[in-house]
Every structure is written in C-alpha cells, then in structure tokens.
Amino acid sequence: MTSLSIDAFSVGYGAHEVLSGITMPLIEDGTVLGILGPNGVGKSTMLRALAGLQTFRGSVHLDGERVDEMPQLRRAGKIGYLPQALPQGTTLIAYEAVISACRAVRPDIPRDHVEKAAEHVFDQLGIRHLAFQALGKLSGGQRQMVGLAQVLVREPKVLLLDEPTSALDLRWQLNVIGVISEIVSARGGICLMALHDINLAMRHCNQLMVLRGDRVLAHGTPSEAITHETLAEAYGILGRIETCSEGRPFLVTDNVCS
Amino acid sequence: MNEAVIPGNTRPAAPRLADQYRAIFMRRLFWLALLAMAVVVSLVLNIATGPSGMGVGDVLTGLVAPDSLPQSLRVILWDVRLPFAVLAVVVGACLGLAGAEMQTVLNNPLASPSTLGVMHAATVGASIAIVLDLSATGMAENYLVPIFAFIGAMASIFVIQSLSRMFGATVDTVILFGIATLFALEAAISLIQFVANTDSLQQIVFWTMGSVSRATWEKVAIVSAVFFLCLPMSFRHMWQMTALRGGEDQARSFGVTVDRLRTFVLLRVSLLTAIAISFTGIISFVGLVGPHISRLAFGEDHRFYLPGAALAGAFILSGASLVAKSIVPGILIPDGIVTALIGIPLFLVLIVTQKRRG
Numbered sequence: 093m094t095s096l097s098i099d100a101f102s103v104g105y106g107a108h109e110v111l112s113g114i115t116m117p118l119i120e121d122g123t124v125l126g127i128l129g130p131n132g133v134g135k136s137t138m139l140r141a142l143a144g145l146q147t148f149r150g151s152v153h154l155d156g157e158r159v160d161e162m163p164q165l166r167r168a169g170k171i172g173y174l175p176q177a178l179p180q181g182t183t184l185i186a187y188e189a190v191i192s193a194c195r196a197v198r199p200d201i202p203r204d205h206v207e208k209a210a211e212h213v214f215d216q217l218g219i220r221h222l223a224f225q226a227l228g229k230l231s232g233g234q235r236q237m238v239g240l241a242q243v244l245v246r247e248p249k250v251l252l253l254d255e256p257t258s259a260l261d262l263r264w265q266l267n268v269i270g271v272i273s274e275i276v277s278a279r280g281g282i283c284l285m286a287l288h289d290i291n292l293a294m295r296h297c298n299q300l301m302v303l304r305g306d307r308v309l310a311h312g313t314p315s316e317a318i319t320h321e322t323l324a325e326a327y328g329i330l331g332r333i334e335t336c337s338e339g340r341p342f343l344v345t346d347n348v349c350s
Numbered sequence: 351m352n353e354a355v356i357p358g359n360t361r362p363a364a365p366r367l368a369d370q371y372r373a374i375f376m377r378r379l380f381w382l383a384l385l386a387m388a389v390v391v392s393l394v395l396n397i398a399t400g401p402s403g404m405g406v407g408d409v410l411t412g413l414v415a416p417d418s419l420p421q422s423l424r425v426i427l428w429d430v431r432l433p434f435a436v437l438a439v440v441v442g443a444c445l446g447l448a449g450a451e452m453q454t455v456l457n458n459p460l461a462s463p464s465t466l467g468v469m470h471a472a473t474v475g476a477s478i479a480i481v482l483d484l485s486a487t488g489m490a491e492n493y494l495v496p497i498f499a500f501i502g503a504m505a506s507i508f509v510i511q512s513l514s515r516m517f518g519a520t521v522d523t524v525i526l527f528g529i530a531t532l533f534a535l536e537a538a539i540s541l542i543q544f545v546a547n548t549d550s551l552q553q554i555v556f557w558t559m560g561s562v563s564r565a566t567w568e569k570v571a572i573v574s575a576v577f578f579l580c581l582p583m584s585f586r587h588m589w590q591m592t593a594l595r596g597g598e599d600q601a602r603s604f605g606v607t608v609d610r611l612r613t614f615v616l617l618r619v620s621l622l623t624a625i626a627i628s629f630t631g632i633i634s635f636v637g638l639v640g641p642h643i644s645r646l647a648f649g650e651d652h653r654f655y656l657p658g659a660a661l662a663g664a665f666i667l668s669g670a671s672l673v674a675k676s677i678v679p680g681i682l683i684p685d686g687i688v689t690a691l692i693g694i695p696l697f698l699v700l701i702v703t704q705k706r707r708g
Contacts, residue, residue, distance in 0.1 A: 140599070143599075143602075143603050144602070144603075145599055145602055145603065164602075164605055164607060165605045167605075168603060168604055168605030169605070171603070172603065173599070173600075173603035174600075175597060175599040175600060175603075178596070178597050178600070179457075179595070179596065179597045181459070182595045182596070182650055183645055183646075183649045183650050184592065184595045184596060184649060184650040184651065185374075185649060185651075187367060187371050188592065188649070188650075188651045189595075189596040192589055192592040192593040192596060192651075193593060193596070193600070193604055195589040195592075195593075196589050196590050196592070196593035196601065196604040196605065196606050197589075197590070197604060197605035197606060199589050207366075207367070207368035210367065210368075211366060211367050211368065214367060220364060220367065223367050223370070223371075224370065224371070224374065226649065227596065239596075239597070239600065242596065242600060242604075243603075246604070
C-alpha cells in the first residue's frame with residue numbers, strides 16, 4: 093500500500109518562494125488528487141519538486157522514506173512524472189520513446205518484458221496508430237499521450253501529471269482521465285495531477301487541493317474543496333456548484349468578482 | 351482516432367507492435383550496412399586515386415597479397431595511400447560521432463565540435479607550436495604541432511566544463527560559455543597571426559585548412575585507438591541519450607542523471623575531436639552534416655543514429671579526400687576546404703528537404 097506525506101513543504105526559485113510551508117493530511121493508496129489553482133500559483137513547481145527535478149524544503153515521505161534522500165534511480169522507479177511541455181523537434185518515433193523510457197537506466201530488463209509492457213500501454217491508451225510516427229510530427233495532444241505512455245510503461249507507484257489533458261479534445265480528455273483512474277483503482281498507487289478543468293477534476297478525482305498565494309486554500313473531497321467561496325478567492329470568479337440529472341456536481345460560472 | 355478502445359469492437363487482433371517494429375529495425379540495419387559498404391568503396395577509390403597509376407584491381411591485390419605488387423607500388427600503397435585514406439575514414443568517423451553526441455546532449459541540431467570552440471582552441475595550440483618553433487627542444491617535429499593542438503583543445507574543454515560546473519551544467523550555460531570561449535580564441539588566433547613571421551603565418555594558415563595528407567600509420571593507430579575506446583562508451587549511453595531526445599525533464603524522471611551524462615559525453619566529444627583534428631588541422635562540417643544525414647536516414651534511436659553518424663562522417667571525409675585529389679590532378683586541395691565547399695550546399699539541401707517533409 094502506497095502512502096505519501098507532505099509536511100512543511102516549501103519550494104521556489106532562488107529567493108522567491110512559490111509555495112510555503114504546505115502540510116497535507118496523509119495521501120493514501122488509491123487517491124487521485126487534483127491540484128487546482130490559478131495560473132502561476134505553483135502547481136507545476138510542486139509536481140516538479142516532488143518528482144525530484146527541483147529542490148524543496150520540508151519533508152516528503154513516500155512509504156515512510158524521505159523522497160529527497162532517495163537515490164535518483166530508486167526514486168525514478170517509484171515516481172513517474174509527465175511534464176506540461178514535451179519536445180517538438182525530434183525524429184524519435186513514439187514506440188522508441190516508450191521503449192527508451194524503460195531502457196534508459198535499466199538496459200538489463202529482458203526485451204520481451206519491455207515489448208509486452210509497451211504493447212499493453214499503447215493499447216490501454218488507444219494510441220497504437222501513433223506507435224511508428226515521429227514525435228516531431230505529432231500534435232500537442234498526441235505528444236501528450238505518448239508522454240503519458242512513457243510514464244505508465246514503467247508502472248510507477250506515484251503518478252505526477254502536469255496538466256495531462258491540456259492539449260486533448262473532449263473524448264481524449266475523458267479517455268486519459270478514465271485510464272488513470274482505472275490504473276489507480278486496479279493497481280493501487282497514488283496520482284497527483286495539476287488540472288485547469290474544474291468539472292473534469294470534480295468528476296474524476298477523489299480529492300482536490302486548491303492553491304492560492306503560496307498556500308493551500310482548500311483541500312478535501314470535490315464537494316468540500318470546491319465551494320462558492322474558494323472559487324471567489326482562488327480564481328476571482330462568481331460560480332455555483334449545481335447537480336446534474338445524474339447526481340454529479342458541476343460548476344456554473346456566472347461572472348468575475350467585482 | 352483509434353477504434354480499438356471502443357467496447358464491442360470485434361476487429362481481428364492487430365499484429366504485435368514489436369513485430370511491426372522489427373521490420374523498421376531490419377530496414378535500418380540494411381541501410382547501415384549499405385552505408386558501411388559505401389565507406390569501404392570510397393576508401394578503395396581513395397586509395398586507387400593518385401598521380402602514379404594504380405587501378406582498383408591493383409589496390410585489392412596489393413591489400414590481400416602485398417608481395418604480388420612491385421616494390422614501388424607496394425610502398426605507395428602501404429606507406430602513402432593507405433594511411434592517407436584510412437586516416438580520412440577514422441577522422442571522419444570521430445567527427446561524425448562527436449557531432450551526433452554533441453547535438454543530442456546540447457539539444458541543438460546546429461551543435462558541432464566547433465560550437466564549443468574546440469577547433470579554435472586546437473588552432474591556438476598549433477599556432478603557438480608553429481610560432482615558437484619548438485623543434486629545437488628535441489621533440490619530434492612531426493608531433494609537436496599535434497601535441498600542442500591537442501593540449502589547446504583539451505584546455506578549452508577543461509575551462510568550459512569547470513565554468514559550467516560552477517554555474518550548473520545546463521544546455522544554455524554550456525553553449526554560452528562555449529561561444530564566449532570561441533570569440534576569445536578567435537582573438538587569440540588573430541594576435542598570434544599578427545606577431546608571427548611570414549613562414550609561421552603560412553604554416554598556421556595551412557594548418558587551419560585541414561588535410562589528411564600528413565598521415566602516418568602511427569597517427570592512424572592513435573586516432574583509431576581513441577575512436578574504438580570511445581565507441582563502447584557511446585553505446586553504453588545510447589539508451590540514456592535516446593531518452594534525452596524525448597525531453598530532458600522526462601529523462602530525469604526516468605532516472606537519467608542528465609548533468610553527469612552531459613559532462614561525460616562532452617568530455618568524450620572533446621577527446622574525439624581533439625585527437626582527430628590535432629593530426630589533420632581544422633575540418634569543418636563533418637561533425638555537423640554527418641549527424642544530420644544519420645538523423646534523416648535512421649531517426650534518433652541512438653542504436654542507429656550513433657553508428658550512422660560515424661559512418662556518414664567517415665564517408666563524407668573519405669569522399670572529400672577523394673575529390674580533393676581529383677579536382678586538379680597532381681594538386682592536393684586541403685580537405686578542410688573541400689568538406690566546407692561540399693558541406694555547405696549539402697547542408698542546405700538537407701535543411702530544405704527537412705522543411706519540405708514538414
């Protein structure tokens with residue numbers, strides 16, 4: 093069972109602190125945590141730091157072990173990270189990109205195993221048709237799917253996804269979020285993802301965290317975290333949470349706060 | 351969009367991706383073998399070309415059974431033409447491999463061994479040896495200029511690596527320090543040329559033109575040894591470099607220690623470049639165009655891209671060396687000039703082709 097604890101977590105650039113002293117209740121196995129907040133609030137910075145790409149202060153424990161003290165290889169085996177932007181100008185084909193994700197630091201893994209894992213993840217995401225296309229010729233959304241395949245093929249316990257649906261159309265947004273939820277519920281593990289679409293977050297995440305300023309404004313289940321007040325304070329908008337005919341909450345925005 | 355994910359889709363099972371990829375793999379292997387054969391053909395033609403008549407048949411006979419050739423032809427073949435032609439191949443392979451690795455770790459298709467000022471630093475070293483006329487010290491004159499060129503090239507890399515380590519070995523810092531070093535070295539070369547006497551100036555200018563004509567078997571052995579020492583190390587990093595092409599942050603999250611990889615690769619690139627050009631003088635464009643050809647033919651899976659760039663580099667310099675001998679019979683135009691003259695239009699054609707392909 094995977095667990096992640098974040099305590100007095102601060103991160104920034106030089107003297108400028110983006111997030112300061114964040115402490116979260118224990119994040120337990122099976123959690124899909126959506127990180128929400130306005131542009132530039134520190135969602136991506138937080139994910140980068142948790143992935144070990146940026147130094148932070150405070151303590152983050154994964155299964156009781158300090159993340160910042162783990163050797164890079166060990167951390168990489170447990171944490172998968174999907175950045176917001178993926179490179180455009182490469183002739184590397186998608187299948188090779190996914191294989192290289194496995195082989196980069198573990199060239200000893202048997203070829204059969206890697207090929208099966210790659211096959212499975214291309215099917216899981218429904219992107220077989222992209223397997224032999226150069227990354228540089230794919231659209232932003234397609235590149236994002238291949239990036240996600242690179243993360244999933246390594247079967248990490250913790251998924252850190254930075255706006256995984258930002259370049260996807262509606263069908264593929266649902267497809268991707270559905271696959272991620274399925275993986276976390278079936279295989280266990282934890283997923284933290286930065287999102288902008290509040291409705292998508294409310295529907296598919298079992299916990300939400302709203303960032304504002306350098307701190308956590310709200311945290312809890314979707315109905316606890318997304319309220320009229322948090323929308324006004326975090327985004328400066330007047331919004332209502334309504335319930336659709338199927339009983340699911342959805343956000344209706346009325347105006348910007350005056 | 352793919353319909354395989356829609357529930358109830360009853361299409362027959364698609365062929366395995368691994369099997370489909372195998373076809374691509376075999377096709378690339380075939381092209382790699384073809385390129386290797388092209389290098390061998392250019393090598394044989396290069397050996398067979400020269401003022402004293404020696405046909406391809408004589409060359410092949412002389413290579414297999416040296417004693418079957420008359421003494422004069424045997425000496426020309428084994429002591430003049432062969433080291434000359436083989437040096438062109440190994441120097442080209444060194445520069446092609448160095449350029450390919452550099453373009454990957456600096457994430458810049460315009461990077462080549464000259465980007466970091468390695469070539470200029472070698473020129474400074476060579477110029478110092480020429481101007482100071484150190485042959486009186488008792489060192490073999492044949493090796494003074496190469497040794498100084500090598501020291502110059504390695505010193506420039508040491509400076510860039512030290513500065514980059516101090517300020518973080520990101521792509522931007524390495525390239526910025528490289529360019530800054532390059533300008534400083536250009537000024538140093540001008541200064542040396544300014545104080546040099548006429549003879550020295552002529553020698554410096556000739557050295558900067560680059561030529562494999564000063565080849566000996568010792569030089570071939572040294573360059574080959576370095577190449578075959580570096581090649582397994584390059585292959586050891588091939589998956590990490592392939593992963594790097596998919597994005598630096600992604601590669602880091604896979605566990606690739608990108609800064610360390612960059613440091614190792616740049617050291618290897620410097621060694622390959624320094625050793626190659628210290629014996630030949632400046633040879634431009636091979637380190638830039640070789641990787642481009644390889645990328646077009648093999649993509650960026652480094653299992654193919656690296657050997658492809660080395661073979662393309664070898665083919666370009668071997669071909670250039672052949673052309674250099676053939677333009678004006680009896681006159682050997684420096685290879686550095688020919689590679690630049692062939693390299694520029696070839697480079698433009700490649701860029702236009704890439705643009706058209708989108």
